[in-house]
Amino acid sequence: MSSQLSRRWVAFNTLLTREIRRFIRIWPQTLLPPAITMTLYFIIFGNLIGSRIGEMGGFSYMEYIAPGIIMMSVINNAYANVASSFYSAKFQSHIEELLVAPIPNHLILAGYVAGGTARGLCVGLIVTLVSLFFTSIEIQHLFITISMVVLSAIMFALGGFINAIYARSFDEISIIPTFILTPMTYLGGVFYSISLLPDFWQNVSLLNPILYMVNAFRFGMLGVSDIAVEIAFSIILICIAGLTSFALYLLNKGTGIRN
Amino acid sequence: MKALSINNLTKTYSNGFEALKGIQLTVEQGDFFALLGPNGAGKSTTIGIITSLVTKSSGHISVFDTDIDLSPEVAKSYIGLVPQEFNFNGFEQVKHILITQAGYYGIPEKQAEPRADELLLQLGLWDKRHTAARALSGGMKRRLMIARALVHKPKLLILDEPTAGVDIELRRSMWAFLQDINEQGTTIILTTHYLEEAENLCRNIAIIDQGKIIENTNMKSLLNRLDKETFILYLKESLPSNFVLKDIIYQQVDDTILEIEISRDEGLNTVFSLLSQQNIEVSSMKNKANRLEELFLSLVEKSEATL
Numbered sequence: 001m002s003s004q005l006s007r008r009w010v011a012f013n014t015l016l017t018r019e020i021r022r023f024i025r026i027w028p029q030t031l032l033p034p035a036i037t038m039t040l041y042f043i044i045f046g047n048l049i050g051s052r053i054g055e056m057g058g059f060s061y062m063e064y065i066a067p068g069i070i071m072m073s074v075i076n077n078a079y080a081n082v083a084s085s086f087y088s089a090k091f092q093s094h095i096e097e098l099l100v101a102p103i104p105n106h107l108i109l110a111g112y113v114a115g116g117t118a119r120g121l122c123v124g125l126i127v128t129l130v131s132l133f134f135t136s137i138e139i140q141h142l143f144i145t146i147s148m149v150v151l152s153a154i155m156f157a158l159g160g161f162i163n164a165i166y167a168r169s170f171d172e173i174s175i176i177p178t179f180i181l182t183p184m185t186y187l188g189g190v191f192y193s194i195s196l197l198p199d200f201w202q203n204v205s206l207l208n209p210i211l212y213m214v215n216a217f218r219f220g221m222l223g224v225s226d227i228a229v230e231i232a233f234s235i236i237l238i239c240i241a242g243l244t245s246f247a248l249y250l251l252n253k254g255t256g257i258r259n
Numbered sequence: 260m261k262a263l264s265i266n267n268l269t270k271t272y273s274n275g276f277e278a279l280k281g282i283q284l285t286v287e288q289g290d291f292f293a294l295l296g297p298n299g300a301g302k303s304t305t306i307g308i309i310t311s312l313v314t315k316s317s318g319h320i321s322v323f324d325t326d327i328d329l330s331p332e333v334a335k336s337y338i339g340l341v342p343q344e345f346n347f348n349g350f351e352q353v354k355h356i357l358i359t360q361a362g363y364y365g366i367p368e369k370q371a372e373p374r375a376d377e378l379l380l381q382l383g384l385w386d387k388r389h390t391a392a393r394a395l396s397g398g399m400k401r402r403l404m405i406a407r408a409l410v411h412k413p414k415l416l417i418l419d420e421p422t423a424g425v426d427i428e429l430r431r432s433m434w435a436f437l438q439d440i441n442e443q444g445t446t447i448i449l450t451t452h453y454l455e456e457a458e459n460l461c462r463n464i465a466i467i468d469q470g471k472i473i474e475n476t477n478m479k480s481l482l483n484r485l486d487k488e489t490f491i492l493y494l495k496e497s498l499p500s501n502f503v504l505k506d507i508i509y510q511q512v513d514d515t516i517l518e519i520e521i522s523r524d525e526g527l528n529t530v531f532s533l534l535s536q537q538n539i540e541v542s543s544m545k546n547k548a549n550r551l552e553e554l555f556l557s558l559v560e561k562s563e564a565t566l
Contacts, residue, residue, distance in 0.1 A: 004332070006365070007364075007365025008365065010362055010365045010366065010367050011362060011363050011364070011365055013362070014359055014362025014363055015362075015363070017362075018359055025350075089348070092346070092347075092348060092349065093344060093345075093346035094346050094347050094348045096312055096342065096346045097346065097347065097359075097360055097363065097407075098363060099310075099311055099312055100310045100311060100312065100335060100338070100340050101335060101360070101363035101364055102331070102332035102333070102335040102336045102363075102364060102365070103332075103363055104332065254314050258311075258312060258313060258314050259272065259304075259307065259312070259313040259314065
């Protein structure tokens with residue numbers, strides 16, 4: 001490995017380790033709340049209401065919503081981790097530690113996104129373990145399941161990064177999760193199959209990228225999906241490419257971080 | 260070799276404010292260099308551009324002959340920055356901050372740890388190594404920023420008002436530390452509001468005002484330009500009511516204190532002989548103002564008058 005490559009590898013690892021250490025240090029704010037919230041989802045939607053709904057897509061309601069709930073927690077946490085960490089670094093000015101160091105912008109982006117992905121996956125694992133108290137999980141397609149959850153985490157970590165670049169206050173990093181991300185997640189087929197919707201709303205739902213992630217992930221776990229998995233992968237890869245290019249453009253331009 | 264070379268550097272902020280108007284500056288390797296100027300003169304903007312925190316409008320900067328635009332990674336690896344404001348993560352432990360910063364420069368933890376320990380000991384932070392940075396006192400935070408800037412062994416250390424708000428004892432120990440690392444070969448650029456600090460530490464000096472370098476010379480020749488100095492004399496006994504110092508510009512502060520303005524070629528002997536002729540004994544004396552301060556003010560006033 002050339003000295004430049006090895007230096008960059010150490011820098012990337014340092015940034016990733018710092019991000020992981022951060023969300024572990026504040027675990028009561030980062031790891032515990034999703035475990036509690038998702039337990040409540042399983043109890044209320046899966047157990048109490050689900051028992052009256054009956055089957056969906058050939059599975060018990062609890063089995064049907066489990067992949068969606070896991071994916072929802074991955075998406076929210078990957079996004080929140082990067083948005084809050086990068087914005088805090090801006091707010092406390094310690095982003096300057098990175099800007100003065102010999103780290104290219106794409107590595108700064110990669111480090112933060114990897115940190116967000118790590119938290120998303122960590123929370124996803126916790127929620128999966130919680131779900132085992134309520135239902136059994138047999139993964140049908142391991143590669144699809146893992147690749148979809150990782151790609152989804154990356155995509156929303158990128159979204160969190162762009163949000164943090166533009167944010168000028170802590171309020172501005174909670175506006176998008178509250179008013180855009182949460183409604184999109186609820187309307188993304190976590191709790192229902194879009195085949196239950198009228199045609200018009202089915203078509204509207206197809207504009208929601210979260211629908212593709214949830215369904216592809218559900219396909220990986222249960223083997224059923226409202227949409228073709230290939231389309232889901234294509235859309236997510238296109239979104240990742242677009243968000244990465246945009247985030248790098250903003251970083252290179254210095255938007256929100258350099259005078 | 261030039262540690263720093265700045266050519267025609269300009270910066271206009273998005274609100275139209277022209278912070279730098281074609282700065283030309285060179286700093287030789289091994290120098291201890293002062294960059295002085297009043298508030299808003301452009302010192303921090305210049306430093307911000309050198310360290311990539313501010314984007315320039317035009318111009319070229321090289322650090323040890325490496326263009327910061329063409330090889331930013333190499334150029335950045337030569338520089339250590341101690342900024343004006345505290346800019347570390349207050350929730351992180353002191354030692355973690357140093358090791359993380361070393362990591363950003365590509366230094367693995369195993370190599371960074373002994374270097375961090377060495378700096379923590381040298382800067383008196385060893386006992387606080389496991390403390391969250393926000394719990395440190397102001398002086399300790401300043402020292403932590405110096406340690407962080409040095410953890411990757413930079414060839415050029417830039418200090419932007421490093422002793423602001425630091426008590427005199429700590430300030431002097433920081434001076435000794437900085438002189439020591441300069442003697443070991445690190446080039447240092449210092450901005451400060453304590454002109455006494457610049458006079459004591461720096462060999463060369465540039466004064467920046469309203470985005471332009473108005474003076475760039477060595478400290479000795481700059482101080483030689485000072486043609487007048489003011490001394491305060493403390494007298495043993497009260498002055499008589501008919502006291503007069505012929506041909507000397509002076510002011511009687513009170514019965515036992517005199518303020519005297521002397522030109523360089525006059526010297527103090529004339530004053531002392533005039534005083535002893537009147538049987539007045541001087542118990543002690545001091546220079547009223549810092550010499551550099553007087554020069555600095557006169558240069559800045561001149562520069563403002565020409566605009």
